[in-house]
């Protein structure tokens with residue numbers, strides 16, 4: 001299914017322009033109250049449960065936020081447990097397979113058949129079904145609200161002046177849903193795991209939030225952007241375990257003089273190359289004590305080595321992440337509201353949890369469960 005992620009021509013450039021407009025800072029500001037509403041539901045739901053898998057609930061939060069902002073229809077996965085389990089599993093399969101389609105497109109059909117087992121295809125089909133259903137409803141609904149997807153629905157192709165066709169619209173809807181939800185929830189899960197494993201860091205973050213706000217209602221993104229420790233905690237989470245931990249592939253193009261030279265080595269046109277984010281972020285040449293979670297390295301005037309040029313969780317260049325601003329807004333509000341309103345702990349799972357936090361690389365990180373106890377402050 002074609003999407004901006006898998007196309008590479010002038011149609012891609014036009015789609016990118018359309019999507020960039022949808023993510024403009026002014027439009028995002030207008031979306032803060034909606035994002036906030038879902039974070040409130042998230043905090044209330046996990047507080048009422050008392051014990052929860054925070055990784056799954058953060059997955060549900062980011063799906064609810066994305067489905068609401070993208071299609072004007074929240075999938076309600078925070079409140080509906082069977083729906084949550086089904087869509088999270090489908091999302092995992094969709095991510096694995098979308099990436100194989102994007103990166104192994106030249107492989108023979110027989111290999112594809114093995115990789116695309118029938119069971120996985122059926123499971124991932126559920127994400128397609130939900131995204132397509134929401135998109136169709138949005139096409140038939142007359143709403144004043146401008147969602148991310150409204151821009152694509154109203155756009156015309158530059159080559160023939162016609163609206164985008166259904167398979168392309170489907171591709172974009174799935175891309176937005178998967179790219180925007182899984183990544184943000186991984187980043188938040190990583191950060192919360194490290195905060196729980198480092199109580200002094202959690203205390204410092206909580207103290208910063210409490211010193212700046214006297215009620216949860218007063219917490220607004222504009223004010224959060226000025227809090228250095230919150231920012232440092234988010235950057236350190238994205239560094240220590242980037243949501244796209246592996247290699248983001250690029251193909252060397254055929255341009256004069258014909259070859260690309262990097263560090264004295266020649267890469268001919270057609271070669272797939274890339275930088276592995278996890279290795280980059282854990283290289284001691286760029287970051288002191290790279291395997292430890294040390295938000296202080298990001299604080300102004302810190303003397304802990306922290307080379308910002310080697311920090312690329314959203315990638316660089318024309319294909320870099322479109323949802324970066326939205327991700328910072330969602331991560332900042334979620335963390336601030338969480339530490340302001342709730343107290344989390346590993347409870348009985350402390351020993352097992354402190355053994356370490358590992359993810360699998362399937363282009364995006366596939367994360368483990370993180371069981372926590374939750375109480376209201």
Ligand code: HEM
Nearest residue numbers: 005179180183184187243244314315319320321322323327
């Ligand atoms: C912490 C959260 C996030 C991280 C770490 C992240 C990271 C990335 C990365 C590494 C890429 C690939 C860029 C490349 O190929 O060079 C990407 C692409 C993309 N991201 Fe994000 N992302 C996040 C959140 C979001 C959100 C909230 C959205 C909103 C829907 C979003 C939408 C997209 C889109 C549409 C693309 C494709 C861009 C293109 O191909 O031109 N992302 N993201």
